[in-house]
Amino acid sequence: MGYTVAVVGGGQLARMMQEAASALGITLRALVEDAGGSAGQVVPVQIEGAAKDEAALRAIAEGADALTVEHEHLDPAQLRRLGASGIPVHPGPDALLYAQDKLAMRARLEELGVEVPAWTEVRDAAGLEEFGERAGWPVVVKTPRGGYDGKGVRLARASSDVADWLEGIARGQVSVDGLGGAGGEALLVEEYVPFTRELAALVARRPSGEMRAWPVVETVQADGVCSEVLAPAPGLDPAMAERAQRMALAIAEGLGVVGVLAVELFAVEG
Numbered sequence: 001m002g003y004t005v006a007v008v009g010g011g012q013l014a015r016m017m018q019e020a021a022s023a024l025g026i027t028l029r030a031l032v033e034d035a036g037g038s039a040g041q042v043v044p045v046q047i048e049g050a051a052k053d054e055a056a057l058r059a060i061a062e063g064a065d066a067l068t069v070e071h072e073h074l075d076p077a078q079l080r081r082l083g084a085s086g087i088p089v090h091p092g093p094d095a096l097l098y099a100q101d102k103l104a105m106r107a108r109l110e111e112l113g114v115e116v117p118a119w120t121e122v123r124d125a126a127g128l129e130e131f132g133e134r135a136g137w138p139v140v141v142k143t144p145r146g147g148y149d150g151k152g153v154r155l156a157r158a159s160s161d162v163a164d165w166l167e168g169i170a171r172g173q174v175s176v177d178g179l180g181g182a183g184g185e186a187l188l189v190e191e192y193v194p195f196t197r198e199l200a201a202l203v204a205r206r207p208s209g210e211m212r213a214w215p216v217v218e219t220v221q222a223d224g225v226c227s228e229v230l231a232p233a234p235g236l237d238p239a240m241a242e243r244a245q246r247m248a249l250a251i252a253e254g255l256g257v258v259g260v261l262a263v264e265l266f267a268v269e270g
Contacts, residue, residue: 002027006060007039008051009070014039017070031060039070054078061087068259072099090207090258098255102188103144112254114247118191123169125159128189132156135191141165142188150224155192162187195266199233201248202262211252213245219264240267 003026007014010032018039021028030043033050040046049056052075061067066088067079076093083089091099098105106119118135122128132139141162143152156162165187198221202214215232233241248263255261 004029004064006031006064006067007070008057008060008067008074010034010037010039010043010046011070012038013070015042018042029060029064031056052078054081057082066090069096072096076100088207091261092256092258095255095257101144102142103186106188106190108255109251112250114251114254117193120189121186122189123166123186125163125166128156128159128162128166128187131189132158138192140190140192142190144186144188150221153224156189193266193268196269197233197267199236199244199265199267200229200262201244201265202260203245203248203252204260205252205257207258209253211249213249216241216244236267237269240269 005017005021005026006029007017008031010030014028014030014032015038018028018030019042020026027045028043029045029047030039031049031051032040032043032046033048034040035046035048040048047056047060049059051057051069051071051073054075057067057078061082064087067082068090074096076096079089079093079096083092098108103121106116109116117140120127120131122131128139128141138155138157141154141156143165146152154162154165159166169185169187198219199216200219201216203211204214205211216236217229217231218233218236219226220228220230244263244265247265248261251257251263252261
């Protein structure tokens with residue numbers, strides 16, 4: 001019998017998984033919100049439903065050898081129940097938490113000894129101003145949840161640049177769309193890093209803990225969206241490439257990730 005993987009999500013990542021699955025002789029199933037969407041056009045076995053619909057999750061996972069996800073917008077409690085019923089879920093809900101919450105991720109990376117920009121959690125203008133004075137302006141402000149392709153991220157030179165987010169927190173109006181709401185009960189504020197280019201280190205980790213790393217790539221962004229990937233990263237110092245791979249492997253192990261993980265990095269060269 002062949003191997004069957006169920007994936008939650010119907011976007012471009014699930015679509016690309018279908019091509020890889022076919023080459024490996026794996027049957028892919030997808031839980032898609034739109035049958036006419038990116039993955040729905042190519043994945044032959046699919047169920048139409050929401051990612052947080054537990055009945056739909058169980059239906060797509062039934063009989064599969066493993067369940068995976070192409071995005072983080074799921075309910076960890078539902079995934080835990082699936083796992084408890086005997087369905088392998090990779091990455092697990094504990095690892096998924098860090099993809100859902102940037103504040104939790106920053107704290108965990110520091111615990112793992114990973115080098116990260118100076119950061120803090122703020123809930124009001126005073127806290128933001130204090131961090132800006134200490135770390136230096138401008139600073140980068142992010143909604144802890146939601147946000148993608150440049151949304152939910154702002155470069156701030158004063159607290160007034162994110163006044164609408166701070167007001168949303170004060171009013172208790174929490175949004176996770178990364179567009180104009182607070183994205184949580186606090187904001188993540190980081191020091192600005194004057195990077196020369198962006199890199200990504202991809203690694204794969206088995207349930208046994210065995211890991212492998214791909215060559216480090218350079219990613220080129222246009223308006224917050226990745227428009228080009230150069231593999232391997234041209235002219236990258238071998239020592240920096242090795243350092244990036246070691247960091248990605250340490251993160252995959254520290255978070256308990258099973259599957260493929262991409263760690264995005266800023267390179268400061270010269």
